[in-house]
Amino acid sequence: xxxxxxxxxxxxxxxxxxxxxxxxxxxxxxxxxxxxxxxxxxxxxxxxxxxxxxxxxxxxxxxxxxxxxxxxxxxxxxxxxxxxxxxxxxxxxxxxxxxxxxxxxxxxxxxxxxxxxxxxxxxxxxxxxxxxxxxxxxxxxxxxxxxxxxxxxxxxxxxxxxxxxxxxxxxxxxxxxxxxxxxxxxxxxxxxxxxxxxxxxxxxxxxxxxxxxxxxxxxxxxxxxxxxxxxxxxxxxxxxxxxxxxxxxxxxxxxxxxxxxxxxxxxxxxxxxxxxxxxxxxxxxxxxxxxxxxxxxxxxxxxxxxxxxxxxxxxxxxxxxxxxxxxxxxxxxxxxxxxxxxxxxxxxxxxxxxxxxxxxxxxxxxxxxxxxxxxxxxxx
Amino acid sequence: xxxxxxxxxxxxxxxxxxxxxxxxxxxxxxxxxxxxxxxxxxxxxxxxxxxxxxxxxxxxxxxxxxxxxxxxxxxxxxxxxxxxxxxxxxxxxxxxxxxxxxxxxxxxxxxxxxxxxxxxxxxxxxxxxxxxxxxxxxxxxxxxxxxxxxxxxxxxxxxxxxxxxxxxxxxxxxxxxxxxxxxxxxxxxxxxxxxxxxxxxxxxxxxxxxxxxxxxxxxxxxxxxxxxxxxxxxxxxxxxxxxxxxxxxxxxxxxxxxxxxxxxxxxxxxxxxxxxxxxxxxxxxxxxxxxxxxxxxxxxxxxxxxxxxxxxxxxxxxxxxxxxxxxx
Numbered sequence: 001x002x003x004x005x006x007x008x009x010x011x012x013x014x015x016x017x018x019x020x021x022x023x024x025x026x027x028x029x030x031x032x033x034x035x036x037x038x039x040x041x042x043x044x045x046x047x048x049x050x051x052x053x054x055x056x057x058x059x060x061x062x063x064x065x066x067x068x069x070x071x072x073x074x075x076x077x078x079x080x081x082x083x084x085x086x087x088x089x090x091x092x093x094x095x096x097x098x099x100x101x102x103x104x105x106x107x108x109x110x111x112x113x114x115x116x117x118x119x120x121x122x123x124x125x126x127x128x129x130x131x132x133x134x135x136x137x138x139x140x141x142x143x144x145x146x147x148x149x150x151x152x153x154x155x156x157x158x159x160x161x162x163x164x165x166x167x168x169x170x171x172x173x174x175x176x177x178x179x180x181x182x183x184x185x186x187x188x189x190x191x192x193x194x195x196x197x198x199x200x201x202x203x204x205x206x207x208x209x210x211x212x213x214x215x216x217x218x219x220x221x222x223x224x225x226x227x228x229x230x231x232x233x234x235x236x237x238x239x240x241x242x243x244x245x246x247x248x249x250x251x252x253x254x255x256x257x258x259x260x261x262x263x264x265x266x267x268x269x270x271x272x273x274x275x276x277x278x279x280x281x282x283x284x285x286x287x288x289x290x291x292x293x294x295x296x297x298x299x300x301x302x303x304x305x306x307x308x309x310x311x312x313x314x315x316x317x318x319x320x321x322x323x324x325x326x327x328x329x330x331x332x333x334x335x336x337x338x339x340x341x342x343x344x345x346x347x348x349x350x351x352x353x354x355x356x357x358x359x360x361x362x363x364x365x366x367x368x369x370x371x372x373x374x375x376x377x378x379x380x
Numbered sequence: 381x382x383x384x385x386x387x388x389x390x391x392x393x394x395x396x397x398x399x400x401x402x403x404x405x406x407x408x409x410x411x412x413x414x415x416x417x418x419x420x421x422x423x424x425x426x427x428x429x430x431x432x433x434x435x436x437x438x439x440x441x442x443x444x445x446x447x448x449x450x451x452x453x454x455x456x457x458x459x460x461x462x463x464x465x466x467x468x469x470x471x472x473x474x475x476x477x478x479x480x481x482x483x484x485x486x487x488x489x490x491x492x493x494x495x496x497x498x499x500x501x502x503x504x505x506x507x508x509x510x511x512x513x514x515x516x517x518x519x520x521x522x523x524x525x526x527x528x529x530x531x532x533x534x535x536x537x538x539x540x541x542x543x544x545x546x547x548x549x550x551x552x553x554x555x556x557x558x559x560x561x562x563x564x565x566x567x568x569x570x571x572x573x574x575x576x577x578x579x580x581x582x583x584x585x586x587x588x589x590x591x592x593x594x595x596x597x598x599x600x601x602x603x604x605x606x607x608x609x610x611x612x613x614x615x616x617x618x619x620x621x622x623x624x625x626x627x628x629x630x631x632x633x634x635x636x637x638x639x640x641x642x643x644x645x646x647x648x649x650x651x652x653x654x655x656x657x658x659x660x661x662x663x664x665x666x667x668x669x670x671x672x673x674x675x676x677x678x679x680x681x682x683x684x685x686x687x688x689x690x691x692x693x694x695x696x697x698x699x700x701x702x703x704x705x706x707x708x
Contacts, residue, residue, distance in 0.1 A: 060566035061537075168655040198422040199593060203637035203651030225566060232639035232649070252645045269571035270641050271596025275623050277642060278600035285575060286568045288522070289536045 013048040014187060014219045015072065020045045020081035022064070022071045026294060039294045041067040043243040044081070046321070049187075049236075054213065054220040056234025056251065058227050058266070062290050064243040069189045069223045073105055074098060086186065103133045106180035110192035112172035116164040122175055123160040126150075126182050133183060149182040152215070153208060170201035174208070181212065189221045194229060206233055227270050231255060236334070239263050242293055242301040245321060249335040259324065259337040259346055261308045287355040300340070307352035313340045381453070382410035383587045384434070384555055388447035389457075391426070391433050395442045403429045405611035405662055406447070413554065414585040416578075418602035418619075420592060420634075424656050426611040427591045431557045433457070434589075435474055436464045451555065470500040473548035477560035479540035483532040489516075489543050490528030496550040515546040519576060538569035545576065552584055559591045574601060595635060599623060604692075607631050610659045610667035613686065617693040627695035627702070629674045666697065674699050 023038040041064040049055040059065045070076040072083055074090050083090045085105065093101065109115035116125060126146045136142035150159060153174045164172055173193065180188055193209065194202040210233065212218060224230050230237055231251045238248045239262065247260040258264045265284040272278060286305050291297055297304045303314040321336040326346045344350045391404040404426040411417045419427045432438050434449045436456060449456045451472060456464070468474075476482040484492060493512040497503040503511055509528065516524035519542040532540055541561065548556060558577065562570035578601055581588050590602055598605050598619065605622050607615040607630065615628040626632045636650035654671040661667070665680035672679065676699045688694045 060568060168657050170655055198656065199595075199634055200422060200637045200652035201655060203639075203649040204653075206639065207649055207651060227567065228639045228641040231641060231645075232643070255641060265568055267641065269567040271570075271574075271594060271600055272641055273595040273599045273623070273635055273638055274640075274642075275599050275619050278596075283571055283575070285572055289538055289569070 012051055014051040014086055015047075015049040015221070016082075016084040017045060017047045017072060018082045018084075020068065020071060020083065021079045022067050022076055023079040037294055040243050040296060041293060042071060042078075043296075045240075045243075045245055047238055047245065047248070049219055049221060051186075051219055052213070052217045053235045054222055054233055056230035056237045057221065057223045057240060058225065058230045058237060059240035060225060060266075060290060062242075062293065063240045064293070065223045065225075065240050066191050068240070069107075069191050069221060072221065073102075073107060073189055075107075100133065103129075103135075103183045104185050105187040105189070106183060106185040108173075108176050108180050108188060108190040108193050111196050112169065112176045113164060115176060116172060116179075118164055121161055121163050122150075122155075122178075125164075125175065125179055129179065129183050135183065146182060149178045152181065152212065153178045168201075169197050170204055173197060173201075173205050177205075177208065177212070181216075184216075185218070187219045187221070189223070191223045192225070193222065195224060195226065202229070209233065227266055239266065242291065242296050244301065245338065246302065247335075247337045248321060249337075250332060253332060253335050257335075257346070259335070259342045260302075260339050261306045261345065261352075262302050265307075284352065300338075305355060307355055308341060308345050308350050309355070310341055310350070382412045383452060384411040384589070385448070385450040386410070386430075386434065387450070389430060389433060389449060390444075390446045391429050391438065392444040392446075393442060394444060402662075403611055404433065407606075407608070407611070407613050408447075409606050409613070409616065411555065411587045411589050413587050414581060415603045416581055416588040416590055416601050418590045418592065418598035418605040419608060420595060420598055420605060421608035422593055422634075422656055424610075425608040427608050428559055430608075431474065431559050431589065431591055435468060435472065435557065436461070466500075469496055469553075470551045471553055472555045472557065473551070473553040475541075475544055475548050475556065475558040475561045477563050479537065479544045479564070480532060482544060483540060485532055488529055488531055489535070493528070493543070493547050493550060496547050500551045511550075512546075515550055516543065519543075519546045519549075520572070521546070537565055538572065541565060541569075541573055542576070545573070545580075549580060549584075549586075553586060555587045555589065556580070557589045557591070560593070561590075562597065563592070563594075570597075577601070595638060607634070610656075610662065612662060612667070612696065613694075614668065614696045615694065616686075617691070621691045621693050625693075627693065627700040628668075628697050629672045629701055630668050632701050633671075633673070674701060 020042055021044060022042040023040050025035045026037040026039060027033040028036045045068055057065045067076060071078045078091055123146060126149065127142050130136050130142045130145065136145055147157060150157060155171065155174050164175065194205050197205060213220060222230060222233055231254065234251050237251045237254045238245050241262050247263045258267050265286050268281060268284045284307060288305055291304055299315040299317055300319050303309045319338040319340050321338045323333060323336055324342050326343055341350055387408045389404055389407045393401040393403060407430055409417060419430060421427045433445050434456060438445065445457055490509065490512055493515060494508040497508045497511055512528055513524040516527055521527055521539055521542050535543065562573050565573065577588060580586055590598060592598060602619050604618045606613050609630050615631045626635060633652035637652060639649060652671050658670040659667045660669055662683050665682060666684050669675050669679040678698045684696050684698050686694045686696045
């Protein structure tokens with residue numbers, strides 16, 4: 001990728017993900033577990049995040065975006081592929097080394113209340129990570145660092161002795177951000193950082209994340225289902241569908257010229273708070289639901305719901321991310337799309353057609369068990 | 381006369397030994413047949429309590445409801461439970477936010493839909509089943525006869541919400557109350573459900589009261605919009621009037637907080653400072669004053685009144701935003 005940092009110099013990637021795969025086994029059996037299949041939550045994702053920039057990952061529930069974020073931090077062990085962080089291969093790192101590496105890559109969770117220990121006060125929450133990584137010589141020094149972090153996220157000093165339940169939702173999310181920030185990380189993975197918050201509080205937290213990035217030169221991977229939020233905060237947006245990226249583009253291009261049919265549908269579905277825009281725009285309504293990731297459609301995974309699906313190639317050949325050139329359409333070198341027919345769709349040569357909703361089988365007759373993603377035992 | 385006229389509705393939660401909470405404080409609005417009216421606000425502003433009070437679904441103990449909610453000439457707040465049971469589901473139906481918790485998990489979908497038909501339309505056996513399948517098909521559920529035998533957990537979130545809508549429209553209600561009907565759903569599914577609701581209103585002339593926190597949703601479908609804050613209506617206007625010119629600083633702030641998909645990159649959000657907890661009791665002044673960017677001394681002199689302009693635009697503010705886009 002040839003993106004430039006904010007000052008114009010080429011930004012070297014901080015994170016390089018190559019062909020990342022996370023498959024969860026589906027088990028069956030009473031005494032002896034037998035693996036009868038796999039849920040391919042993430043199935044071959046390549047992405048790179050330049051230093052000091054924000055990569056936004058967007059997709060609907062079940063598309064594997066959270067699993068991707070967790071696998072990147074090695075909180076869920078990847079099944080295959082590689083994750084390179086600042087030149088170091090994480091998937092092959094010894095557990096001890098990985099633990100100390102975690103200081104440099106932190107996570108912010110969706111629900112601030114359930115990700116904070118209700119019996120720890122704020123000071124204890126913030127100091128725990130410092131102690132675990134041996135940052136700061138003594139208690140006094142650590143307290144100083146904690147106090148600075150509190151200022152940075154806009155919490156008052158008296159918050160130190162309070163417990164999470166004493167704060168409002170927005171303040172709790174600030175505590176979550178402070179916990180990630182106090183260790184001085186390079187990368188922050190934010191998984192739905194604002195979706196549990198009220199609209200007016202959302203904006204406060206988004207602005208805070210942006211300010212912190214400017215001050216501390218942080219690199220973000222922001223995972224969210226809300227395309228408007230992701231586009232606002234990110235430099236590059238990646239759209240995921242059923243475990244794979246279908247389109248990746250700078251955030252301006254993704255709105256100006258969405259190339260993948262799924263991105264178009266997603267874009268047209270997001271409500272805009274403006275009656276004039278709402279009345280005029282054309283909605284691409286997708287039929288039916290997301291197919292099961294345990295048994296994804298062959299070929300292009302979107303072809304079962306795609307209004308532009310063609311009789312050839314779509315059903316039997318899996319498209320890869322590629323750059324396209326279309327006359328009269330500005331597409332940058334970092335705009336990539338995984339669609340066989342992207343050119344013809346962009347020029348309007350192919351027209352959308354009606355799609356009948358297909359039944360999505362939930363397989364309730366055969367009770368199966370999906371191994372849950374491993375819990376984050378420790379992210380510090 | 382409008383189909384539903386809510387006048388001066390107040391709900392007070394009063395539990396022994398605890399401070400009284402005035403969740404809804406003198407809210408009035410009308411909903412006419414075939415029109416969509418929006419109630420917008422953040423959590424805790426009283427929008428859901430309003431809908432529960434209209435439906436008579438609030439507990440009797442520890443709750444004081446006053447005012448009027450006149451549906452087709454009958455004050456629902458004064459109606460006895462027996463009559464209400466006939467009205468609920470037949471004339472007035474409701475769709476809730478979380479379809480999984482509003483469906484019975486141990487009863488097949490089919491039985492839950494036919495229950496409404498049996499209770500209100502006296503249908504039985506095969507006829508009821510056939511009608512239920514027809515209803516599911518109408519809301520866009522593929523293979524409805526098979527779905528009738530399935531349980532809620534076997535359906536996806538979007539399907540569950542469709543099933544719930546099918547139950548709500550089973551008796552062709554004249555008023556439909558949708559309380560955050562799409563908040564738990566993905567955007568593409570949300571678009572499907574909103575389109576379905578719009579079709580219902582257009583085809584059957586049902587009045588729809590849309591309760592949501594999402595200004596984007598109301599911009600696309602509501603005829604008029606009421607913005608609630610701390611239990612009172614702070615702004616009310618037809619949607620085009622409201623989006624052309626917001627007068628109340630809260631509405632201005634709310635709109636400035638939303639990242640817009642079509643906004644140019646790099647435009648800063650303008651959030652409202654503080655949180656919903658920083659409220660002033662309405663009796664002392666404007667509840668929004670502690671968070672307001674347009675605050676003046678008069679704000680805390682007493683409760684502000686709703687002021688109406690010629691364009692049916694009402695706002696409860698002594699120092700309103702007057703020029704377009706002047707929010708700081």
